[in-house]
Amino acid sequence: MCIRDRYFSAVLLVGCPGLTWLLGEQWLWVSFMNTVFGTFVAFLLLGNRARKMSKKLGALTLPELIAERYQDDKYIRPTAGLVIAIFQTIYLVSIFLGLSTLLQVLFPGVPYAFQIAVILCGAITCIYLIIGGAHSAIMSDLIESIIMLIGVLGITIGGIIYVGGINNLNANILADIANNVANGIPEPYGSDPGAWFIFPNIMSMSMIGMAFVTTFGAWGSPQMATRFFTSKDRKSLRYGMVLACIWVSIVSFCSWFNGAIGRGLSPTSTQDLLNWVASIGCLLYTSPSPRDLSTSRMPSSA
Secondary structure (H helix, E strand, O other), X not given: OHHHHOOOOHHHHHHHHHHHHHHOHHHHHHHHHHHHHHHHHHHHHHHHHHHHHHHHHOOOOHHHHHHHHOOOOOXXXXXXXXXXXXXXHHHHHHHHHHHHHHHHHHXXXXXXXXXXXXXXXXXXXXXXXXXXXXXXHHHHHHHHHHHHHHHHHHHHHHHHHHHOOHHHHHHHHXXXXXXXXXXXXXXXXXXXXXXXXXXXXXXXXXXXXHHHHHHHOOOOOHHHHHHHHOOOOHHHHHHHHHHHHHHHHHHHHHHHHHHHHHHHHOOOOHHHHHHHHHHHHHHHHOOOOHHHHHHHHHHHHO
């Protein structure tokens, strides 16, 4: 669960439901891709191979692994480290910015909320990493994965019960689309509201692209590769694969579906959501939790 938790956080809990809200239930197919190819196939093809190679070469980070594999410490190690440092720094900036913007929105009456949030997020991450190291990062991943599982399940089950079932949910969504069209608010499926529920439709290529990015993009991330490096043995990887697939299938599906629940529970102007996405959502879409900040940097400091 810690391996997949490296990639699932605000990217899944904030950005993905927003896409379902706007563009329809076909985006639930992304959860299938995340489970089968992003988790099962990744474990099957990369897990044990990465573990054995890291043990054989005595490598704990990707730069070490590549340098040892090709016997080149002079150019490959510093180059790989530099590439990771540059792009992980950009990645971390978006994380701090996204988290701090979220807290600023949640506490609008607090002066300098954004600046305070940046300092708090950075301080908390540094403290538990310095004190606990890799073990604290792994433990925080485990705790976060449990919280995420309980949270998304609670929202899904509670939302369906509250709205009165799937039929009422779908009726509310159709009513919201019709209301937006009547008021001149842009809707992707304004001419055919039923397309919100079907696949394929005019937005299917965007969905397929997102499925590939969120599925295969995680294969090469340093913070995920190091989880394979630190696996105890092949047996533990097998157990991990089963648990990860179960966890991803539930958390991913529920998170994407919660976008539909959100629209059905409280149908509101699509323009409001578009404004929110423009100002905040794009930042949060690439923003995992504070624990991602720690392990994103951990391979470089291991």
